[in-house]
Amino acid sequence: MFPGKMNPKKMKQMMKQMGMEMDELEGVEKIVIYTADGNYVFDNASVVATTMQGVTSYQITGDARFEEAVPEIPxxxxxxxxxxxxxxxxxxxxxxxxxxxxxxxxxxxxxx
Missing domain, CATH: 1.10.8 (Helicase, Ruva Protein; domain 3)
Structure with missing residues (x-):
């Protein structure tokens, strides 16, 4: 989509013109995604929030580990x-x- 090597400032300016904003969340220590089978845990992950046309999506980068859910035993x-x-x-x-x-x-x- 973008040719060759591009200056990061120029890239950010172009994205802003298209109505797209990207911000890295600072101070993220841990991310946990809960599922019925267990949890995906990201330690020391980086998170980028991208807002485009009023919708914000989050991109997580890092190594995840899966922790199986421990069932409650009556x-x-x-x-x-x-x-x-x-x-x-x-x-x-x-x-x-x-x-x-x-x-x-x-x-x-x-x-x-």
């Missing part, structure tokens, strides 16, 4: 797994966490 599930396997509640909770809340799989895991 006390009733822990008690059930513990009673079925004879394991302690701590062991039952650990097995449920490892199997992402799957009761049958946690029972099979502890029964081995």
């Amino acid at each position: 006390d009733e599930d822990v008690a059930l797994v513990a009673s079925q396997t004879g394991a302690t509640e701590d062991a039952a909770r650990a097995a449920l966490a490892e199997t992402r809340g799957d009761i049958a799989e946690a029972i099979l895991k502890l029964a081995q």
Whole structure:
């Protein structure tokens, strides 16, 4: 779209003439994008806000890591797994966490 090497000031001036503004957000320490399966975490990311025709969009640059969501484990599930396997509640909770809340799989895991 833009030929060869262009002066950054000239580029910014052209973008402003087209009604486009870009600003880097200062002081960004961490960005987290929450999803049902887990969170995408960006540490030390840079963020550029681009406004064009009244709409602002954000561009994130950096290395992301994915942290899986830890399911909430009801006390009733822990008690059930513990009673079925004879394991302690701590062991039952650990097995449920490892199997992402799957009761049958946690029972099979502890029964081995």
